[in-house]
Structure formats: C-alpha cells, structure tokens
Amino acid sequence: MKAVIAYASTHHGNTKKVVEAIAKECDVELVDVTQVREKNLSDYDLIGFASGIYAAQFHQQVKNFAQVNLPQGKKIFYIMTSAMDKDFSKSMEASISGKNAEVVGKFSCHGYNTFGPFKLVGGTSKGHPDETDLKNAVEFFKGLQ
Numbered sequence: 001m002k003a004v005i006a007y008a009s010t011h012h013g014n015t016k017k018v019v020e021a022i023a024k025e026c027d028v029e030l031v032d033v034t035q036v037r038e039k040n041l042s043d044y045d046l047i048g049f050a051s052g053i054y055a056a057q058f059h060q061q062v063k064n065f066a067q068v069n070l071p072q073g074k075k076i077f078y079i080m081t082s083a084m085d086k087d088f089s090k091s092m093e094a095s096i097s098g099k100n101a102e103v104v105g106k107f108s109c110h111g112y113n114t115f116g117p118f119k120l121v122g123g124t125s126k127g128h129p130d131e132t133d134l135k136n137a138v139e140f141f142k143g144l145q
C-alpha cells in the first residue's frame, strides 16, 4: 500500500514530530505543504492530511493542498495536534467536498501551545506530543493498513 501524509506544522513543529515518528517506523512519504503546493497523488492508496490547529481550522495550506491535489475516490485520514485535543477535521470538509473520499481514520493529540495569552503562563500542553502520543500515532497509522 502506497501512503503519503501532506502536513503543515508552523507553530512548534508538534505535528511534524508526529508525522516523522510515523515515517520513521512505517513506509510513508511526507510532504510539507508549506513548501510543496502541487503533487500528483493518483498512485497513492492512502492519503493523510496532518496539521496543527489554528483558530479551530486545519492550516490553510493543508486545505488548499487537498482541494488542488486530492484525486477522486481515495482513502484519506487526518492527523491533528491542538491545545484542546479535539476533532477539528470538520474544517477540512469543504476542501474534500466532491472528491468522494472515504475517511478511514482520525488521530488527535495535544500539542504545546504558546499562542497569545497562553505564552504568559508558559504555554499549555507543555511536553506534547510526548513519547506516548508518538507511540499512539504510530499504532494508529499501522492500524489503517
């Protein structure tokens, strides 16, 4: 199974840590969508979109990348890191609409956050993603295949 994860991780590299932990143990290609805007994904069986969450949204470049590059009828999954560790994948819906994508999994964990006033108190979710988060992410990915 050929897999790719398109990610953006611009705050503290939290999401990058997660996808790199997966790529270290599993056969998956990583694409940093803040660098790469277009890619032919037709050969991939499994396509992941990974992002830190900013104002309850996936990163705009992840949304753009999905809208521009996601072919019809693919299996997709989401990975997100956020202060609240909630499911924010609804923010991707408009970008995948009309693509007949099948969402086969979602993974979320806490990510260190120093946005705005949180910086004054030393940030929230300090130390995350931690080793357990990374282990859980690898298990999540293995479970998709």
Ligand SMILES: Cc1cc2nc3c(=O)[nH]c(=O)nc-3n(C[C@H](O)[C@H](O)[C@H](O)COP(=O)(O)O)c2cc1C
Binding pocket: 008, 009, 010, 011, 012, 013, 014, 015, 016, 051, 052, 053, 054, 055, 056, 057, 081, 082, 083, 084, 085, 086, 110, 111, 112, 113, 114, 115
């Ligand atoms: C501008 C900004 C907005 C954020 N908004 C939210 C939010 O709405 N909900 C949330 O749970 N976390 C929010 N966070 C925290 C990030 O989602 C969290 O730190 C995430 O792990 C960052 O991922 P990254 O380091 O891969 O960019 C926000 C962070 C920033 C910088």
